[in-house]
Amino acid sequence: MGFCTKKWRRVIPEAPAKEGKQILVPRRSRVNGWSKPLHSFQAAAWIMFLVLAFASFFIFIPLLPQEWKYIAYIVTGGLFFFHFIVHLIAMSLDPAEDSVRLKKSYTEPLPTFDRSKHAHVIQNQYCHLCQVPVSLKAKHCSACNKCISGFDHHCKWLNNCVGTRNYWYFFSSVASASAGLLCLIVILLYIFTQYFLNPEELRTDPQYQSVSRKNTWLLFLPLFPVRTSTPVVLGIGVSMLLLDIMTLVMLGHLLIFHLYLMAKKMSTFEYMTQGRLRQDAKTPEAKKGLSIQIELPQEADEDLSPSARGKGKHKQFLRFPWCQNMCSLSTIHPKKSSPPKQTVVDPNSSASGVKSEELPPPLKDPSQSFVVTIHPENSSSLLKLRAEPLGTSLKCRGRAEGWV
Structure with missing residues (x-):
């Protein structure tokens, strides 16, 4: 029991371990839709465009009668080419503010936003990250990490922001894609109707003269014809028709929505902001x-x-x-x-x-x-x-x- 009589020694508590602070690496601003990181939706849009174009011009339009074939090539080809051009422009343009594009270099990273100093990124029409004065409708996009002139929304299909500089190219891209899909649906419905009513109307190409069996069809006309059976053609046609209808429903909904916004003279950002305010007012x-x-x-x-x-x-x-x-x-x-x-x-x-x-x-x-x-x-x-x-x-x- 002798240890009970010993004096207590003071023990200095250990210093608490310092919590590791998360270091936020400053990010560079993205220039346009070609800047990394690329988005999976962007790749899906291009793959769908190529698949629809290839199936239309090499499988289904060659099945049309001669008097309709060239009209389909001109109309559908013109819509696809126009969509390709405006889609490239909408994705390649830099939608940033003029002050941002004139002042900053995209090779330099932006500073990390400190909320202890500022409540918002943009205050009194001045961006604390871009460090430039901006217009009234400019917003700082977190994905592109820069201020967008007349910000509407960030489009994942373009992998780029949509603002004042590229909004009409974006809208033209949606409208031309919807019109092109509508043409493809009409062509496919005509082919299915003629197949059940009068299949000979789909075999007017001169290269069908060497085909004796009615169950044999030619694909990839007129460059390199490939013989195949009826179930293959019908399977490809049904798959393309379903894909066209689903895509047209999505793009048509987007087109009608932006027509509504133009009638109301609103942007997508303003529409969503007002919707949140109305929802909060109901709580x-x-x-x-x-x-x-x-x-x-x-x-x-x-x-x-x-x-x-x-x-x-x-x-x-x-x-x-x-x-x-x-x-x-x-x-x-x-x-x-x-x-x-x-x-x-x-x-x-x-x-x-x-x-x-x-x-x-x-x-x-x-x-x-x-x-x-x-x-x-x-x-x-x-x-x-x-x-x-x-x-x-x-x-x-x-x-x-x-x-x-």
Whole structure:
């Protein structure tokens, strides 16, 4: 037991290990859709374009009658070529602000944004990352890491931002792609109809003179004909028709949406921002209440005052005309004594004076909950909240509607 008599030695606590700080490497800005990293949607768009073009010009258009074949080549080929050009321009243009393109070098990385110094990247039409003044509708794209003039949205299919400089090329790309797909669907439907009604109309090419079997078809006309069977041609045709319809539905929806935005003179970013604001305005946190109604369950009727007994519930109204933003209901403590008195003063009404109402007694079962209904006086708007059991602190929020 001798060790109990020894003096205690002070032990200096070890210094806490320093938490490793995450080092954010400054990123370079992307110039256009060809800048790395490339996106998988971008590759998918080009693959789909090549597949549709190859199948159209080497499989299905050669099956058309001679009088329709050259018209299909000119119309469909013109739409595909126009789409190819505007798609390249929309992807290759730099949509950045003029001040960004004139001042900065894309080889230099941008500084890391410090939220301890600035609340937003762009304040008072000045970008703290690009360090240049920008226009009113400019936004700093996190994917491209630069300010975009007249920012509309960041398109993953182009792998580039869509702004004022390339918006019309983007819109022309969507419109021409939709028109080209519509032409392909019409061609495929005509081929399927003729196959079941009059298959000889699809075998008017001169190279079919050397084909004796009606179940044999020629692909890749007129350059290098390849013989195949009917199920192969039908399988390719059905697959291409389904692909065309699905793609046209997506592009058609996008085209109609941008036509709607042009009619409203809005950008995609403004449309989404307004949608979020409307959604936030519908949440209970955004509502402001001015009068509170407390409804207790009917089981507590026997403990109410004689004037309130028999009505099934007791209501208490508290009016706070000076509270324009928030209202709160303080802690409710159940007591066995007589019900407390609540005095309400309306400063806007001198004639009413001071009113005194009797609050209902606590419930016999503390586990029961009650309903708090918030609405302005003399108004039809109504908001009900499920409160906690008695004895807990309750705070409510709501919005004043129709009451000033």
